[in-house]
Amino acid sequence: MKEEEISYYEKKVSENPINLDDWKAGVHNKTLKIAIIGIGRIGLPTSLMIAKAGYITFGIDIKQDYVEKINQGGGDPPIKFILDEPNLPEILKEVISNGKFSASTDFVKYISLANIIIICVPTPITSQKVPDYSKINEVIKNIGSLKELIKDKIVIIESTVSPLYVKNIGIPLLEKISGLEINKDFWIASCPERADPGNIIKNLKSIPRIVGACNENASKIVASFYKTVFDVNIIQVSNPRTANSVKLIENIFRVVNIAFSNEIAQLSRLLDIDYMEVLKGAKSKYNFLPHYPGPGVGGPCLPANPYFLITDGYLVSFTPNLVRLATEINQRQPAHITELIFEGLNKIKLPISETPIAVLGISYKPDVKDTQMSSVFPILNDLRQYGASITLYDPYFANEEEQGLKIELNYKFIKNNYPIILVHTGHNEFRSQEFMDFLKECKNLKMIIDCQNIYEKEDLPKGIYYIGVGRPLKYLE
Amino acid sequence: MKEEEISYYEKKVSENPINLDDWKAGVHNKTLKIAIIGIGRIGLPTSLMIAKAGYITFGIDIKQDYVEKINQGGGDPPIKFILDEPNLPEILKEVISNGKFSASTDFVKYISLANIIIICVPTPITSQKVPDYSKINEVIKNIGSLKELIKDKIVIIESTVSPLYVKNIGIPLLEKISGLEINKDFWIASCPERADPGNIIKNLKSIPRIVGACNENASKIVASFYKTVFDVNIIQVSNPRTANSVKLIENIFRVVNIAFSNEIAQLSRLLDIDYMEVLKGAKSKYNFLPHYPGPGVGGPCLPANPYFLITDGYLVSFTPNLVRLATEINQRQPAHITELIFEGLNKIKLPISETPIAVLGISYKPDVKDTQMSSVFPILNDLRQYGASITLYDPYFANEEEQGLKIELNYKFIKNNYPIILVHTGHNEFRSQEFMDFLKECKNLKMIIDCQNIYEKEDLPKGIYYIGVGRPLKYLE
Numbered sequence: 001m002k003e004e005e006i007s008y009y010e011k012k013v014s015e016n017p018i019n020l021d022d023w024k025a026g027v028h029n030k031t032l033k034i035a036i037i038g039i040g041r042i043g044l045p046t047s048l049m050i051a052k053a054g055y056i057t058f059g060i061d062i063k064q065d066y067v068e069k070i071n072q073g074g075g076d077p078p079i080k081f082i083l084d085e086p087n088l089p090e091i092l093k094e095v096i097s098n099g100k101f102s103a104s105t106d107f108v109k110y111i112s113l114a115n116i117i118i119i120c121v122p123t124p125i126t127s128q129k130v131p132d133y134s135k136i137n138e139v140i141k142n143i144g145s146l147k148e149l150i151k152d153k154i155v156i157i158e159s160t161v162s163p164l165y166v167k168n169i170g171i172p173l174l175e176k177i178s179g180l181e182i183n184k185d186f187w188i189a190s191c192p193e194r195a196d197p198g199n200i201i202k203n204l205k206s207i208p209r210i211v212g213a214c215n216e217n218a219s220k221i222v223a224s225f226y227k228t229v230f231d232v233n234i235i236q237v238s239n240p241r242t243a244n245s246v247k248l249i250e251n252i253f254r255v256v257n258i259a260f261s262n263e264i265a266q267l268s269r270l271l272d273i274d275y276m277e278v279l280k281g282a283k284s285k286y287n288f289l290p291h292y293p294g295p296g297v298g299g300p301c302l303p304a305n306p307y308f309l310i311t312d313g314y315l316v317s318f319t320p321n322l323v324r325l326a327t328e329i330n331q332r333q334p335a336h337i338t339e340l341i342f343e344g345l346n347k348i349k350l351p352i353s354e355t356p357i358a359v360l361g362i363s364y365k366p367d368v369k370d371t372q373m374s375s376v377f378p379i380l381n382d383l384r385q386y387g388a389s390i391t392l393y394d395p396y397f398a399n400e401e402e403q404g405l406k407i408e409l410n411y412k413f414i415k416n417n418y419p420i421i422l423v424h425t426g427h428n429e430f431r432s433q434e435f436m437d438f439l440k441e442c443k444n445l446k447m448i449i450d451c452q453n454i455y456e457k458e459d460l461p462k463g464i465y466y467i468g469v470g471r472p473l474k475y476l477e
Numbered sequence: 478m479k480e481e482e483i484s485y486y487e488k489k490v491s492e493n494p495i496n497l498d499d500w501k502a503g504v505h506n507k508t509l510k511i512a513i514i515g516i517g518r519i520g521l522p523t524s525l526m527i528a529k530a531g532y533i534t535f536g537i538d539i540k541q542d543y544v545e546k547i548n549q550g551g552g553d554p555p556i557k558f559i560l561d562e563p564n565l566p567e568i569l570k571e572v573i574s575n576g577k578f579s580a581s582t583d584f585v586k587y588i589s590l591a592n593i594i595i596i597c598v599p600t601p602i603t604s605q606k607v608p609d610y611s612k613i614n615e616v617i618k619n620i621g622s623l624k625e626l627i628k629d630k631i632v633i634i635e636s637t638v639s640p641l642y643v644k645n646i647g648i649p650l651l652e653k654i655s656g657l658e659i660n661k662d663f664w665i666a667s668c669p670e671r672a673d674p675g676n677i678i679k680n681l682k683s684i685p686r687i688v689g690a691c692n693e694n695a696s697k698i699v700a701s702f703y704k705t706v707f708d709v710n711i712i713q714v715s716n717p718r719t720a721n722s723v724k725l726i727e728n729i730f731r732v733v734n735i736a737f738s739n740e741i742a743q744l745s746r747l748l749d750i751d752y753m754e755v756l757k758g759a760k761s762k763y764n765f766l767p768h769y770p771g772p773g774v775g776g777p778c779l780p781a782n783p784y785f786l787i788t789d790g791y792l793v794s795f796t797p798n799l800v801r802l803a804t805e806i807n808q809r810q811p812a813h814i815t816e817l818i819f820e821g822l823n824k825i826k827l828p829i830s831e832t833p834i835a836v837l838g839i840s841y842k843p844d845v846k847d848t849q850m851s852s853v854f855p856i857l858n859d860l861r862q863y864g865a866s867i868t869l870y871d872p873y874f875a876n877e878e879e880q881g882l883k884i885e886l887n888y889k890f891i892k893n894n895y896p897i898i899l900v901h902t903g904h905n906e907f908r909s910q911e912f913m914d915f916l917k918e919c920k921n922l923k924m925i926i927d928c929q930n931i932y933e934k935e936d937l938p939k940g941i942y943y944i945g946v947g948r949p950l951k952y953l954e
Contacts, residue, residue, distance in 0.1 A: 163748050163750060164748060207761070207762060208761040210758045210761075233761065235757070235761055237755075237758055238751070238754060241749070242754050245748075245750050245755045246759050249756075249759050250762045253734075253759070253765055253766075254764065256734075256737050256799075257733070257734070263797050263798070264726060264797065264800075266795065267786070267797050268722065271640050271641060271718065271722075271793060273640060273718055273719050273722055277714050277719050278714075278722045279726075280712070280714075281712050281720070282723050282726050284684070284685040284712055285684060285685075285727045286684070287727075288730055289730075289766045309741075309744070316747035316748060318743065318744050320740050320741065320744055321740070322736055322737055322740045323737070323741075325798060325799055329798075329799060
């Protein structure tokens with residue numbers, strides 16, 4: 001058990017306290033210059049919103065061609081994910097044409113010019129399930145190597161990091177390389193991003209931000225800066241480790257509840273209960289929040305975030321076993337889908353080997369073009385190992401290739417020779433009336449496996465089998 | 478994997494289908510007679526609401542003196558828990574004086590008279606953590622032994638039972654003893670109670686009811702009956718096992734989330750993070766629902782409900798490990814409180830043996846007089862094993878004895894000789910300004926251990942230590 005008291009400050013403030021009035025004027029008059037390092041999925045929309053608020057904003061990235069395309073308003077052919085995110089292309093055009101925003105690979109020049117440096121580089125996990133801080137550490141080293149040039153700047157970390165990262169790694173690294181001192185020569189804050197792909201601009205403008213800084217004045221400045229940019233509530237917490245805990249806990253809450261749903265879904269099938277019907281009842285109670293079973297969790301956050309907490313747990317010899325078990329339940333969920341496929345195939349007396357299976361949807365969630373850590377990949381690996389004959393379709397990847405897999409142009413290929421359809425992602429297209437009508441034309445269709453429970457039996461063709469996650473196999477008559 | 482299809486019906490309806498119109502008229506005109514077996518915490522308020530709605534209602538219980546007191550409007554001295562529950566005494570007086578309600582031990586007479594029989598007896602768990610169905614099975618046997626007298630009646634189970642109970646135990650038992658046949662001679666439905674001690678009348682009038690019956694007509698009748706009594710939404714589900722799953726899942730959801738909070742609370746302390754501050758931040762996200770850490774879960778539902786699901790899992794060789802782990806984390810939480818006490822004692826350099834400890838609050842939750850499965854008991858056992866000198870106080874049990882322990886008349890005893898106060902239950906009295914002022918007069922007070930995190934450090938006397946659950950030890954200066 002630790003003996004020290006918690007301090008509001010990560011380290012005591014020394015002789016050069018931050019000048020609150022000067023900084024507040026810089027926020028108020030928008031005279032502060034802002035550099036964002038890493039202008040990808042989160043960093044770009046963040047930069048654009050900062051520029052739109054009136055600050056001179058520099059977006060820094062390492063890929064020259066990417067940076068050029070950004071400066072051309074998206075380029076031609078346009079960068080894929082930019083056009084995906086609602087409102088982003090319009091804002092990009094606006095802040096480029098009014099001169100508030102420019103992208104560059106010139107790290108030294110723009111970091112030196114900026115007053116606030118925001119780090120938005122990705123922090124994934126390795127295959128050994130530990131956080132991969134290589135990119136963020138590299139960025140911090142590069143900032144530190146500017147030495148005196150970074151004096152009196154505020155560094156804000158938006159990337160996902162473990163609670164102890166800033167205190168144990170970030171600050172010591174920056175101090176060592178720069179020869180400068182935190183709370184005297186520079187300041188650090190965490191303000192973890194809380195946005196969700198597909199809704200990033202909307203989230204940035206509505207979800208409160210959590211600020212935890214190295215001292216109280218830095219916290220106030222960062223809070224007022226974010227307030228001017230996003231006009232959302234700003235919640236100031238005691239320190240960076242608390243801010244980063246908030247980000248992790250809110251996502252791990254979802255991991256745990258989705259795992260609970262996946263576990264009970266499996267048990268419900270065995271008890272001959274439709275778990276979707278149970279959830280419909282349970283959510284009528286005021287203190288119940290439904291989470292839905294599925295093929296597993298994907299995306300940049302949910303599969304990775306638990307490990308940021310688990311690895312900090314190692315440092316204090318405390319493993320959060322519930323979190324670990326929940327994470328593993330979700331990881332095993334694709335194998336449960338394979339089990340459902342076997343159950344279905346057995347029912348229609350077909351072997352898995354060489355039976356044509358149409359797999360619909362490869363995105364990790366509905367209506368976004370994103371396959372990061374999508375649960376479709378372990379399912380496809382399983383099916384290929386068993387020699388299945390798979391054809392893929394996803395409206396967001398029509399006619400493209402993804403991880404070496406050819407994606408069909410549309411779903412019409414199913415019409416004649418596919419006894420099994422596996423719906424992996426609940427894209428709107430697969431819920432459309434047109435699609436439901438098409439299913440009725442599929443003469444050889446014998447079975448639908450619905451990983452997202454998007455169908456009700458009344459809507460499906462008669463004479464086929466239906467399996468959902470947490471829903472017992474049903475012959476539709 | 479099961480091969481049968483799910484059926485809406487538990488068993489196929491045979492030649493004597495339930496007469497929907499007759500029953501609906503009985504509901505509409507309130508001519509149906511209703512018998513409730515087990516008029517305790519849930520059964521009594523339920524009976525009274527049924528009587529208040531206009532039905533002739535019989536409350537059946539086995540204790541003669543209890544039944545007499547009920548018929549006297551609560552008796553003198555009044556029955557404790559009746560006066561506890563808001564509005565209950567008034568409704569009891571009303572339905573006794575207008576003749577709609579009477580209590581009796583005469584099982585045979587009133588079951589024979591009733592059209593609908595509602596079972597509300599308790600179904601606790603044994604010390605081996607399996608459901609104890611002895612009372613409900615006894616009731617079903619007694620109903621069955623009336624044979625032809627129970628023809629054409631509907632039996633409703635409100636007691637908590639496992640999903641498979643009605644199908645595997647309830648129906649076969651009733652058929653065997655009575656010689657009658659389900660869906661021909663009698664009907665069964667589950668309508669699990671969803672009320673919470675302290676708010677029972679309020680809950681009964683606001684939380685939707687879940688009805689799952691042995692066939693569709695029985696479901697409609699039971700639904701319309703409950704609608705006339707409670708005027709809440711009625712959700713009809715496919716069968717009793719689905720209805721009983723709903724009840725369990727909504728409570729187990731809370732068990733899992735409280736365990737998550739207890740686990741992260743422990744980790745947070747080790748990382749020098751105040752988990753209450755994390756929760757304050759996290760709950761600002763639209764899809765987060767906070768649950769708070771504490772000394773464990775108590776009461777009739779949360780500690781017991783997971784085992785109803787786990788034991789059904791045994792029947793299909795599927796253990797819901799996340800649910801089991803969550804249940805065990807909550808069970809170990811009292812031991813964590815002991816750990817906090819040791820940490821605190823070490824700080825103030827006192828041994829646990831013979832150090833006077835004031836324990837405040839023995840109820841399992843705030844502002845109710847109820848110690849069922851309260852987490853205070855394992856904490857007290859621990860402390861006594863270590864030879865601690867404990868004094869107890871709880872405003873709801875002032876000057877009473879509970880499980881052999883004398884409860885003080887008020888909290889003034891703390892004033893002189895108690896270095897440690899352990900607040901177990903967050904009763905309003907312990908949050909009052911009067912109590913906060915009193916704490917400042919306690920000269921020898923050195924430490925407060927706050928099992929419910931009800932205090933902020935600003936409100937407490939200076940010069941003492943404070944420990945919360947998930948909050949690092951803090952010296953207040």
